[in-house]
């Protein structure tokens with residue numbers, strides 16, 4: 001099959017065949033559009049991109065490097081060696097190679113410097129690991145003067161976490177999954193440039209660019225059942241992922257823009273609340289007794 005440009009196609013996406021070059025262009029324009037739409041990164045920012053060596057973080061760094069001038073950002077990378085045996089050794093090696101290939105300055109921090117490794121943690125390793133990564137990323141970024149930390153969370157990661165939070169009764173945790181969280185107190189701003197981008201799109205991008213990445217899964221990775229569930233639902237309800245991602249942003253906007261109704265004083269996202277508008281429209285008494 002041929003791409004519209006006449007070159008050999010590598011993949012069919014959304015009913016069209018793409019060659020490597022045209023696919024990369026499409027991917028970059030999707031990432032750029034999403035960054036602009038949600039204000040994920042701002043002009044002039046010094047960005048610290050976290051790299052594990054996996055396809056998602058590699059795709060993010062490669063895309064940000066290509067968009068660096070256009071977006072007006074300054075990009076550097078951070079790899080945290082978590083001390084998970086052979087997996088961490090390979091992760092660091094790949095991260096170093098990728099940053100060298102892309103000419104992105106890389107910083108490496110070893111969790112062992114703090115006196116423990118994730119390899120030593122027997123139970124709930126991901127929760128200890130997630131906390132360690134957030135701690136080190138934030139402290140490093142703040143102390144080194146970065147404006148924002150970018151992570152390679154993809155659309156499926158985010159939607160799977162929204163479902164998990166809903167299930168466990170911690171839906172409010174989902175605000176951590178928003179495409180951008182502004183910094184406060186000693187927290188540096190956080191950004192997810194791949195908020196709307198699927199993991200298969202990331203994989204295809206790194207493959208079409210011929211960039212090194214680590215295909216191995218972390219040996220401590222949990223059962224991927226939540227992500228599988230996202231794929232199952234998407235099959236039955238096409239557009240489900242996008243719907244969840246957009247409603248997460250919309251919900252946050254509505255909450256942050258709450259004000260008091262000009263007529264009755266009750267909370268509303270508009271000048272006049274829906275109830276007062278209904279009273280005006282349907283009520284026989286035009287004035288609200290207060």
Ligand code: SF4
Pocket residue numbers: 082118125126127129130218219220221222
């Ligand atoms: Fe850490 Fe768990 Fe991810 Fe492995 S799968 S890197 S232990 S959070």
Ligand code: ZN
Pocket residue numbers: 003004005006007018019020021022023
């Ligand atoms: Zn083409």
